[in-house]
Amino acid sequence: MKxxxxxxxxxxxxxxxxxxxxxxxxxxPPRPASQPVGTSGTTTTLPPAPPIxxxxxxxxxxxxxxxxxxxTTRTAATSADYRLVPxxxxxxxxxxxxxxxxxxxxxxxxxxTLPLANDVTAAGHTPSxxxxxIVSSLKAYMSNPTVTVMVVETxxxxxxxxxxxxxxxxxxxxxxxxVVQALAAAKGFRDFADTKNIVIRRGSQVLTFNxxxxxxxxxxxxxxxxxxxxxxx
Numbered sequence: 001m002k003x004x005x006x007x008x009x010x011x012x013x014x015x016x017x018x019x020x021x022x023x024x025x026x027x028x029p030p031r032p033a034s035q036p037v038g039t040s041g042t043t044t045t046l047p048p049a050p051p052i053x054x055x056x057x058x059x060x061x062x063x064x065x066x067x068x069x070x071x072t073t074r075t076a077a078t079s080a081d082y083r084l085v086p087x088x089x090x091x092x093x094x095x096x097x098x099x100x101x102x103x104x105x106x107x108x109x110x111x112x113t114l115p116l117a118n119d120v121t122a123a124g125h126t127p128s129x130x131x132x133x134i135v136s137s138l139k140a141y142m143s144n145p146t147v148t149v150m151v152v153e154t155x156x157x158x159x160x161x162x163x164x165x166x167x168x169x170x171x172x173x174x175x176x177x178x179v180v181q182a183l184a185a186a187k188g189f190r191d192f193a194d195t196k197n198i199v200i201r202r203g204s205q206v207l208t209f210n211x212x213x214x215x216x217x218x219x220x221x222x223x224x225x226x227x228x229x230x231x232x233x
Contacts, residue, residue, distance in 0.1 A: 083203075084122045084130065085227035086110055087155035092134065095146035100138075103152070110203060110227070116141045123227050124203020127151055157226035161186040164193035164232045178221040179209050182230060194233045201229040 084090075086108045094100035104112040110123030112130075117137035122130050127149040138145040157173040159182055166187035179200065189195060195211040202225060209230075213219040224230075 080128065081126055082151065082154075083124055083126055083225055083227065084151070085155060085157065086123055088122070088151060089153040090122070090127075090130075091150040091152050093148040093150070094138070095148075097142075097145075121204055124205065124225070159224050159226070160229040162229060162231050164190040166190060173224060173226055176223055178223050179230060180211070180214055180221070182224060183211065183232075186230075189232065197233060199231040199233070200224075201231065203227070 084106055086106050088106045090104050090106070090112065092100075092102050092104060092112075092114060100115050102114055104114065106112055106122045110121055111119045112122045113119055114134065114137075117134050120130065120133050120137060125133070131147050131149040134147045134149070135145055138147070158170045159173050159177070160170050161182055162168050165183065166189070168186065171182060171185055179198070183189070183198075196213075198209040198211055200207040200209055200222065207222065209222055210219055214221065
């Protein structure tokens with residue numbers, strides 16, 4: 001009888017204890033779902049991490065190559081049949097004689113001046129013809145002189161029309177120009193021009209030209225060369 005009472009008392013004690021535990025509030029409240037673990041109730045926003053600088057060296061932008069300035073130096077003539085005109089610049093070399101070797105320019109009268117050779121006509125001649133003329137002049141002072149003529153710089157090819165024309169003066173020699181074309185560019189003749197006896201001076205050479213026969217097709221066209229001078233009387 002005593003054993004049944006003891007068991008009943010123990011059962012009642014356990015039930016009372018379990019009820020008391022169920023009624024006691026939890027010491028640690030549940031965490032909100034939005035609160036990060038290990039933080040307080042206030043959410044802290046961290047600043048963004050600074051960018052990592054690149055260790056590669058900066059590549060300089062390519063620069064365009066400099067454009068050379070246009071040159072105004074005239075090209076030296078290299079053609080063997082080129083005929084010299086006033087204003088051309090020449091280099092005269094006399095072998096083994098530095099004093100006679102000179103830089104010269106063809107004067108308006110068509111000549112150049114060299115030591116010993118004095119005045120030598122250059123205009124209207126090719127460089128080889130001028131070389132032969134200089135050699136002939138130096139033979140009186142030297143034995144078998146060796147001369148070289150080099151055209152260093154040329155002027156634009158010009159011709160000249162003078163006398164009884166309406167537009168006298170220099171004219172550019174454009175392409176293959178004959179005397180009739182040059183006279184037309186000079187704006188024709190004056191009233192008392194002698195059109196049958198026109199003179200063409202080409203260096204030391206003198207040519208005659210009949211304009212009337214030429215325009216009628218009775219004469220062969222005369223083509224001009226740089227430095228030619230047409231004289232209408």
